[in-house]
Amino acid sequence: DQQANTLSGFAQKSALERLMTARQADENGGFSDETIDLLLKGEKNEFVRFHLEVTRRGRELALQHNFSPVSLLQKNFIKTNPDWHEVAVGLSALQNRPARLAAPILQHKTWQSWRPEILPVVLDFIGRTGQTLFSPQVASLIRHPRPEIRFFALRCLEQINPEELGAILPEVFADRSTEIAALAGQLQTSINTKLSGTVAAAAQVRRIPGANQSRSPLWLHQVKSPYKAIAAVICLLALLLIFNRPETEKSEFLPPTASKPVVKELKRFAPLKKPVKKGEERLIFGKIETVKTDSLVVHSPALQKKFLIRCTRPPQKKENDHFNGRVKINDTGSSLIEAVLIENHREK
Numbered sequence: 001d002q003q004a005n006t007l008s009g010f011a012q013k014s015a016l017e018r019l020m021t022a023r024q025a026d027e028n029g030g031f032s033d034e035t036i037d038l039l040l041k042g043e044k045n046e047f048v049r050f051h052l053e054v055t056r057r058g059r060e061l062a063l064q065h066n067f068s069p070v071s072l073l074q075k076n077f078i079k080t081n082p083d084w085h086e087v088a089v090g091l092s093a094l095q096n097r098p099a100r101l102a103a104p105i106l107q108h109k110t111w112q113s114w115r116p117e118i119l120p121v122v123l124d125f126i127g128r129t130g131q132t133l134f135s136p137q138v139a140s141l142i143r144h145p146r147p148e149i150r151f152f153a154l155r156c157l158e159q160i161n162p163e164e165l166g167a168i169l170p171e172v173f174a175d176r177s178t179e180i181a182a183l184a185g186q187l188q189t190s191i192n193t194k195l196s197g198t199v200a201a202a203a204q205v206r207r208i209p210g211a212n213q214s215r216s217p218l219w220l221h222q223v224k225s226p227y228k229a230i231a232a233v234i235c236l237l238a239l240l241l242i243f244n245r246p247e248t249e250k251s252e253f254l255p256p257t258a259s260k261p262v263v264k265e266l267k268r269f270a271p272l273k274k275p276v277k278k279g280e281e282r283l284i285f286g287k288i289e290t291v292k293t294d295s296l297v298v299h300s301p302a303l304q305k306k307f308l309i310r311c312t313r314p315p316q317k318k319e320n321d322h323f324n325g326r327v328k329i330n331d332t333g334s335s336l337i338e339a340v341l342i343e344n345h346r347e348k
Helices: 002-011 015-027 033-042 046-062 069-077 084-093 096-101 116-129 132-143 147-160 162-172 178-196 199-204 218-222 226-243
Strands: 281-291 295-300 305-310 322-331 336-341
Touching: 002 033, 015 046, 015 147, 033 046, 046 084, 046 116, 069 084, 084 116, 096 116, 116 132, 116 147, 132 147, 132 162, 132 322, 147 162, 147 178, 162 178, 162 281, 281 305, 305 322
Parallel strands: 305 336
Antiparallel strands: 281 295, 281 322, 295 305, 322 336
8 A cells, every 4th residue: 555655654764854755745746635644643743743734734725716925924924923834834835036035024033033843944945045144044053953953954054155054064064963964965065066166076966855946845836827926926025015124122134135136156165264364354154162251262164273253342142153254363373363353244
């Protein structure tokens, strides 16, 4: 029996593998409603359960004659307690260019504090926007305690800022999840291939399942009427006007940028790895090891060096957080490279 084999094979996978299997099934037609019900009966992982429930909810909403992902998001974002399943359906439905246009929806939202189960959906959405301005928030989630979130944060950062991911990856190779450590190795190969620019090497790279793909869940294709597309565009413009306003609480995001996607040009890692020189200014990526009132100690994986970075007002960071900022090198003669944080490029 095919359904019995599906259920048995699904149950034998790890939680992360089950999550990816469910996502890939959506792209290829999805599990039947009956199979989803049976999977939910035995599923204990909250991330897998949430994804299966969102798939089922998406199919129900797509059957409505006036279904619009933008209107769905608009309705929920004005609520004190949004329906996170509907938010996930709306974000999943915005593919490619609509996702890039809708990026301001999240720009002033403290989305990192949302329900953990929705963060893989949010990170997928951010990856589709291609906006590098989300890099600090995405990079911070690479150290999240849940492997499901670390996995999707890695894939997202590869899409929006592969250079910064390349500087972080050496730390990820030792991740306690073997699946994430393996993903780090695949991403390293992928990034090196992109930077080399060689088509022959790219053909030999084994791509990560689902990475950089724009295929949408099959239930989205049920919404094809031209007038619905026009209505969706109108709603999207209205949503951008409404939600391009900061929340009352302090935002952790970078200042707003133009709505046009900012695609950062790929460069080789050589500038990040070249030896530091006294008096020069350069961008430093790394993990914060010590936080003091007037300085930070940062370990740079790209340089395999520690920096003592002095600053009048240290960034609001904790130990083991990710750091990226422009500094001026003052001294290279000791075990700690001494530098000063350039205030107008300070870490946020």
